[in-house]
Amino acid sequence: MSMQPRSKPGPEVAKLNFLAALRDAMAEEMRRDADVFVMGEDLRQNLYGSSAGLLDEFGPVRVRDVPLAEAGVIGTAIGAAMVGMRPVVDITISPFLYPACDQIISIAAKSRYIYGGQTSVPIVLRASLFYNAGSAAQHSDRPYQFFLGVPGLKIVVPSDAASAKGLLKTAIRDDDPVLFFEDFNLWSTSVRCDHDDEADRTVPLGRAAVKREGADVTVVAVAASVGLSMKAAEKLGQEGISVEVIDPQTIQPLDEETIFRSVRKTGRIVAVDPAHRTGSFAGEVLARVTETAFASLKAAPRRVCTPDTHIPFAPVMEKGLYPSVESIVDAIRETVA
Amino acid sequence: MKNSLHLEMYRRMVRIRRFEAAAVDLLAKGELAGGLHTTPGQEGAIVGACVALREDDYMVGTHRSHGHPIGKGASLRGLMAELMARSTGVNRGKGGSMHLADFSVGSLGETSIVGSGLPIATGAALGAQMKGTDRVSLCFFGDGASSEGTFHESLNIAAIWKLPVVYFCENNLYAISTPARETVSVEHIAARAAGYDMPGHVVDGQDVLEVYEVVKSAVDRARSGGGPSLVEAKTYRFEEHAIGLNHLSYREHAEVEQWRKRDPIALFRDRLLDEGVISRGDLDKAEEDVGAEIGDAIEFARSSPDPDPAEAFDHVYATTLETGA
Ligand SMILES: Cc1ncc(C[n+]2csc(CCOP(=O)(O)OP(=O)(O)O)c2C)c(N)n1
């Protein structure tokens, strides 16, 4: 498993790195609210790169390394949340959520409901999408789609450092359980951060961002696929095809209105999602568009996903499976052909 | 003081017994939907443990949890209304028998996925510790649940962080039809405490006072920073796993009869009378009062409205997001 270079503490950066953005979001929220604390495996050593400096500033009570016991740890976070804490659990690589699925699905997601509003579970579960990393099938999942069918969870999948920071801050302040999926392919990326006050910006959950306006085709993309879609849009722009790129940011609940409005304008939709095709978020987007904006469609909806096979170790087998600028360009072209 | 505590313990045990008897009766009459996991035989364990807590302490129950909120002092109206699926139920009709949790008495849930409550009780203890309160968390679970991974993960977490939690196993010897002697690696579940470097105690679950004394000392220890304990109450459920499941043949009739002779309510009553602590008149009066409370709870539930079907969409989220603005 290859780890990213450590991110350095210090907010006065003109460019904001993805992992540093996550660290800053947690540090700022911990300064703001004494009930916020972080727990996870190897946090103190900053093994995964998003907890630099936290131990020094906040101490071992609020920066807790945990035993390898995902169900126990997430359940413990839920119990603490029920009595007024705001835990942020770094589960590190997202398949490590699986041993804790009962706690996430049966307890975190359902407690408010099953107890008729007597409680709420303000936890954030951070999990990285560790694909395209030569880590083979068990470590490479993009499992947000499995949780889409669980009401009660909010699911955030940011596409760059700036939005990741603002979304994580909002997720920590939110009173519901939030699954926060961080694309490994974005870890070393940075975005310009021009204004000082931007460092303290929050991004609302449940709102999509229109990353680029266009008239001919709507592309809805998640995680690192947003950046790929932007490149595809730029390329096609040179050929006179005008592409609108939407980043939902929160995939549950989904800002479908922004997507419908766009499709009513363009008449075409391509959904791009690095997860497996069957049961994908991309499929959900197309289903909703087809149900609601069918009359606006001028072409069959398309999706660009990972085909339904496991993720192999050998890079030559792995690379071609995920959405790429080329495959996105091809799909967009098909809709305008 | 002792006198009034004992009378209250007796009252709560009777309340659980009568409440469940009323629920079984309502089920037979078709006034109640769903199943019922009842606790006759286990009231001594439940009440002895609950009464060892302070009012503001936390508690987590199981699928067999009518007794836990009653033991902790919940009013019967909201509980009965919940069993009868009314909008005035503690869960507003969204939980029913297996999730009968009254948060106003410190409950943090009664969960129907076996073993899933253990980490929650552990987390409540972590929250109490981090907030600097001296609250304690009590976790009920069964012999079956002691084989779930969450049991072991929770005890380990509580031990390394010295959390103020008491794990309380109601060992009624069976998980549905499966005997603990075939599925649990040790004779006493309390022995598992040793693996987590915490005290383990075996108590007679039919003796409410013994349960109370032992849980009280575990609670005191937790409250003063001494960390977690595991208490195992040997007990028995007199009825089947759930009402209606009477065709199973996993236990001998003689065994059931033997245990019925050790009914925790009758044992406690005899003892109170023998020792002359409380008069027969006071005990009878307590039973009468409980009978009236149950009548009142049933009336309350019957006269309460059903939930509006549209409420099926409420309480999914604490904060509803504005999308697409
Ligand atoms: C994870 C899980 N597995 C199986 C079941 C089905 N089930 C419900 S209660 C029960 C037995 C539980 O035994 P125990 O923990 O001893 O509690 P008891 O019923 O004896 O009170 C089982 C197997 C369940 N609800 N959850």
Ligand SMILES: [Mg+2]
């Ligand atoms: Mg049992």
